[in-house]
Amino acid sequence: MEIEQSKIVSEEEEDPLLKFIGYAKSTLFPCNQNSAELEEEPTDAPGWSWIVKRILKTCVAYPTGVTPAVLLTEVFQAWNEKNRGGAPRKQSGCMIKLKRKHKRAKFRNTVTIDSIYEKKFLSLNSVIEAVILEAFILPGTSIFMVTLGDIWSSNTIDLYLHSRFKNIADSKNGILKGGREILLTGCRLRAASGVTRLLPTEYLVVLLDEDEDDDAMLIGAQFCSDSFSSISLDAVKEGAIYSLYSRIEHIGSLETHGRSGSLQRKQINLVDNDGVRLKFLLWGEQTAVANLLSVGSMLAIDKPFIASSIDSSLDACNEICLEYGSATQLYLVPMIQHRGQVCLPLTQGHYQGSGLLSASNLTQGPIVSQVTLPCDSQGSIDFRNYPFRPYVVDLADKMTGISLYGIVRNISRNSESRFSLKIEDATGAIWAKLNFIRSWSLGRLGVGHTVYISGLSSSMMRRKRLELLWNENDTEASVINTSCLLAFLNSSCLHKLSCLSDLSLHMSGAQVCRVWIDQIDHCHINTRFMHVPCGHLVDLASGGDLECKFCCHICNAEVQRTFDLKITLADDSAKLFAWCVGRTAAELLQITPDEFYELPDEEQIMYPSALGLEKFIVTIVNCGRQQDHNVSAEQGADMVDWEVTCAMKCE
Numbered sequence: 017m018e019i020e021q022s023k024i025v026s027e028e029e030e031d032p033l034l035k036f037i038g039y040a041k042s043t044l045f046p047c048n049q050n051s052a053e054l055e056e057e058p059t060d061a062p063g064w065s066w067i068v069k070r071i072l073k074t075c076v077a078y079p080t081g082v083t084p085a086v087l088l089t090e091v092f093q094a095w096n097e098k099n100r101g102g103a104p105r106k107q108s109g110c111m112i113k114l115k116r117k118h119k120r121a122k123f124r125n126t127v128t129i130d131s132i133y134e135k136k137f138l139s140l141n142s143v144i145e146a147v148i149l150e151a152f153i154l155p156g157t158s159i160f161m162v163t164l165g166d167i168w169s170s171n172t173i174d175l176y177l178h179s180r181f182k183n184i185a186d187s188k189n190g191i192l193k194g195g196r197e198i199l200l201t202g203c204r205l206r207a208a209s210g211v212t213r214l215l216p217t218e219y220l221v222v223l224l225d226e227d228e229d230d231d232a233m234l235i236g237a238q239f240c241s242d243s244f245s246s247i248s249l250d251a252v253k254e255g256a257i258y259s260l261y262s263r264i265e266h267i268g269s270l271e272t273h274g275r276s277g278s279l280q281r282k283q284i285n286l287v288d289n290d291g292v293r294l295k296f297l298l299w300g301e302q303t304a305v306a307n308l309l310s311v312g313s314m315l316a317i318d319k320p321f322i323a324s325s326i327d328s329s330l331d332a333c334n335e336i337c338l339e340y341g342s343a344t345q346l347y348l349v350p351m352i353q354h355r356g357q358v359c360l361p362l363t364q365g366h367y368q369g370s371g372l373l374s375a376s377n378l379t380q381g382p383i384v385s386q387v388t389l390p391c392d393s394q395g396s397i398d399f400r401n402y403p404f405r406p407y408v409v410d411l412a413d414k415m416t417g418i419s420l421y422g423i424v425r426n427i428s429r430n431s432e433s434r435f436s437l438k439i440e441d442a443t444g445a446i447w448a449k450l451n452f453i454r455s456w457s458l459g460r461l462g463v464g465h466t467v468y469i470s471g472l473s474s475s476m477m478r479r480k481r482l483e484l485l486w487n488e489n490d491t492e493a494s495v496i497n498t499s500c501l502l503a504f505l506n507s508s509c510l511h512k513l514s515c516l517s518d519l520s521l522h523m524s525g526a527q528v529c530r531v532w533i534d535q536i537d538h539c540h541i542n543t544r545f546m547h548v549p550c551g552h553l554v555d556l557a558s559g560g561d562l563e564c565k566f567c568c569h570i571c572n573a574e575v576q577r578t579f580d581l582k583i584t585l586a587d588d589s590a591k592l593f594a595w596c597v598g599r600t601a602a603e604l605l606q607i608t609p610d611e612f613y614e615l616p617d618e619e620q621i622m623y624p625s626a627l628g629l630e631k632f633i634v635t636i637v638n639c640g641r642q643q644d645h646n647v648s649a650e651q652g653a654d655m656v657d658w659e660v661t662c663a664m665k666c667e
Contacts, residue, residue, distance in 0.1 A: 031525060032512050033071075033498065034405075034421070036087070041067055044092050062095050063401040065419035065470055070094050072468055072496045081506025114147055114167055114197070120350040121390060123199065124491060125307055130169040132205070133212065143307050144200040144214075151177075151185055151192055160185045162192065164214075175200070178216035184345065191234070197223040199308040199348070202301065221308040221346045224316065235261060235349075239316045244292040247336055252322045259318045260338070262286040264311050265293070269489050270303060282306045286315065286338075296320070296338045305340060312351035312394075319343040396473070400492065409443035411474050411482060417492060418472035418484065420448075423524050424465045429568060439469065440524070448472060448484035450495075456567050457488065458495050460551025460598065464637035464659060465499040466526050499526040499661040505633045506664065517589035519636065521657055526635045530666065533604060533632075534584040534591055539624040541605065543613045546578035547571045551598060553580060577609040578602075582656060583624075585634065594636060594658040603663040604632060635662040 045061035062070075074082060074090045125143045132138055146164035149172060154161055160177035162185070177185055177192070185192040192198070202219040205212060224231040239261035247258055268283040282303040284296040296317070298305050309315065321341025340346075391397045399406060400417035411418065422441035429435050433452045438445055448469065461467065471493030472484045486493055504510045504526075511528040519527055533539070545554045547564035554575055557563040561570045579601035585592045602608055606627065612620065640657030 030512075032510050033504075036084070036509055037064070037068055037071065037405075039084075040071065040088055040091055044088060044095075061403070062091075063399075063403055064405045065400065065402070065417075066095075067091060068419065068421065068468055069470060069494065069496075072498065072501070075501050075503035075507070075510070076496070079502040079506070081503055082510075083507070084509045087509070114195075120352055121310070123307065123310070125201075128168045129164065129166050129171045129173050132173065133171055136205070136207070136212075138203055138205050138214075140202055140204070141304060141307060142201065142203070144203060146175075146198055146200060148192060148194055148196045148198060150194055151187075151190075164198075173212060173214060175203075175214040176216045178218050178220065180218060180343070181220060181345070184222070191222065191230075199223065201304045201307050219302075219305050219308065221305070221348050224347050224349050226314075226349055235316060238318070239347075243290055244286075244288045244294050245290060247322060249322070249324060249336060257319050258322070259316070260288065260320065261314065261316050262288040262294070264309055264313050264315050267306055267309060267311055269487070284309065294336065294338055296340075298340055302340045305346070308346075309348065310351060314349035314351075316347035316349070318345045318347070407443040408439070408441050408446050411446065411484070413474060413476040413482065415474040417470075418474060419468065419470040420472065420484075421468050422466070424461060424463055424467055426463065427461065427566075429566070432568070437469075439467065446482065446484060448486055451485070451487045453488050455569065456550045459497070459549070460500065461495070461497050462637075462639060462659065462661075464639035465497050465661060466637070468494075468496045468498060470494050497661075499635055499637050502662055502664065504528070505635060505662055511635075513633075515589040516585065516587045516592045519590075519592065519638075519658070521638060521640060523638055526637050526661065528633060528635055529585075529587060530631060530633055531585040531587050531592075532629050533624070533627050534586040538582065538584050538593060540582040541612070541620065541623065542580040543577055543609050544580045545575040546598060548574050548576055553578070553597065577613060579605065579609050579612070581605065583660075585660070592636070592658055593656060594660050595656040596660040596663070600634075600660050600663045603665065604634075604660070606630070606665070631666040633664050633666055634660050637661055 041061075041064070070091050071087055074087055078086070123143045123145060125141055126145050127138065127142045129144070129146070144164070144166070146166050148162050149165050150163040152161055153159065160182055162175050162177055163172050164175055165172045181192065184190045187193075199221040200214070200217055200219065202217040204215040204217075206215050207213075224235065226232050226235065239259045242258045242260055244260065244262070247260075248256070263286065264284060265287050266285040268285070271281045271283070273279045273281055280300055280303050282298040282305075284298070284306065285293060286296050287293045296315075317338060319341065320338040321344060322336055323339055324336060387402065389397050389399060389402060394414070396414040396416050398417045399415055399419075402417075406418055406420060408420070408422070420439055420441065422439040422445075424437060425440045425445055426438040427435060430449070432455055435450045435452070435456060437448045437450055439448060469486065471490045472486050474482055474484055477483045486495075498504065505528065514527045514529050516529055516531065519529075545562055546552065547554050547562075547567060547569065550564065550566050552564055552566035554562045554564045554571060557570065562572050562575055563569070564571050578598050580595075580597055581601040581604065582593065582595045583604065585594055596604065605612065605623070607623075612623070615623065637659050638657060639659040640655065
């Protein structure tokens with residue numbers, strides 16, 4: 017453990033990005049930095065992964081470079097925007113009571129009423145978690161209007177209630193009264209005469225609380241007499257209607273149907289109290305309703321449309337399935353989010369205050385970090401807000417929202433849309449299975465590159481082997497290749513200049529050097545075609561088509577001409593033979609591949625000698641430390657241990 021911790025401390029001290037992340041965390045969010053035990057989920061400060069993602073997104077947005085002040089401002093403002101609303105200035109007793117009993121997790125895409133007024137904008141997939149303050153009929157009309165508030169805002173907003181909900185807004189028997197919580201999506205804004213209101217939406221879910229007597233009686237009287245096994249298609253044809261109560265077991269990903277792929281579908285798996293399972297389908301614009309539901313919650317469905325699984329294009333043995341019909345109304349009993357306590361030894365050399373834990377401190381005894389994090393009904397713990405950096409050695413079964421920062425050691429293709437990525441940090445290596453919607457879409461990524469990957473979940477496979485899973489359609493999923501970020505070369509706070517003589521084949525991570533092109537030693541320039549989605553070189557297949565060996569795709573329509581360059585770089589201390597492709601090679605040669613290709617053969621041969629002594633700042637990675645050479649097969653038999661992943665000409 018002592019050797020492992022010293023590796024971690026060394027990595028934290030040598031990697032400028034990790035060092036800046038620690039600096040930003042301790043400077044902007046100093047609370048809880050010196051606490052070895054966190055009893056509650058830290059809501060007043062972002063987790064480590066959130067800070068990393070925000071910094072990297074800023075670097076992607078500003079390739080010309082960033083300063084510490086720009087990065088700190090971006091992180092601070094983004095966090096304030098994310099948590100805007102904070103403590104309302106003045107709220108009713110009803111709202112204060114609701115806030116005290118509010119224990120469920122906040123839905124994704126939730127926006128506050130305050131933010132709607134500030135931005136004067138509301139996207140259709142936004143979720144509004146609202147409380148009805150007043151329900152009334154507009155004088156002289158039959159239009160129902162409800163005044164909404166939320167527990168995070170001081171403002172209120174009026175909603176025109178859709179006609180399908182009028183029966184439950186009745187002043188005598190309806191449940192849409194003051195104090196009732198509802199969820200909305202698919203809302204549009206209407207601003208007229210200086211008044212902002214929400215236009216009617218069909219996508220409204222009523223929240224119920226089983227601890228409230230009225231709600232418990234409603235559930236028992238209206239939804240517990242029918243069960244999934246009692247549904248009969250023959251009875252449905254004769255006009256029978258059902259009210260059903262079940263638990264949400266799974267919410268599927270968005271699917272497309274039809275020849276043109278224009279029809280979208282979302283499948284939700286339900287299980288009732290008898291253990292019988294049915295599928296609840298959402299079609300087209302209805303798929304937005306899934307944003308209002310959560311796994312583990314109880315869903316009460318009044319008057320669902322009941323169809324046969326054959327009619328709904330389901331490959332299932334069940335005879336029937338449920339759909340969101342024109343008369344359907346949904347009620348939700350949200351799952352109260354349980355919390356799990358995570359006790360991890362501080363293998364990570366995370367920042368406390370403004371200083372890094374030293375190796376001597378780490379090895380004096382077992383320091384334990386005790387953090388309380390949310391977990392779902394299946395016992396999986398959500399690490400999105402984990403305050404420290406997760407390492408490979410920290411990973412265990414049933415973890416979600418994992419983020420890793422490490423070196424790519426191998427990439428293998430399992431199928432057209434599935435790849436495996438081996439990631440290594442100072443504590444070990446682990447394989448992650450990447451599931452893409454169609455095919456690889458991350459751009460160029462190779463062995464030796466440094467990546468930040470978020471949205472991972474863990475599961476224990478056979479023989480007790482831990483495996484990570486990553487799905488492209490997960491809203492939290494992202495992969496950022498930091499070795500190819502031009503902003504790193506333009507930002508002195510994010511890189512440390514090294515001499516070529518300092519580089520060793522035993523080094524990990526990207527190194528930044530100031531170099532020039534050696535005009536005497538080897539320089540091999542070749543133009544080839546590159547598969548744009550993955551950034552790898554293509555070959556001519558036997559049938560005359562262009563084939564990407566990385567993606568195993570025939571890709572005639574997705575290629576562009578590029579350089580395959582092997583070149584000698586030099587500085588005052590040493591020389592280095594490296595290779596590169598794409599934009600990096602074009603920057604070093606100061607010519608585009610198409611322009612070079614048009615040159616006569618003799619000019620192509622003489623071109624390297626005309627480069628002069630221009631200096632470049634380059635990012636160099638060690639791509640030679642790998643067990644399988646299939647990833648770098650594009651280099652040919654003449655393997656080169658170093659790759660230049662990014663380059664910028666010095667003035």
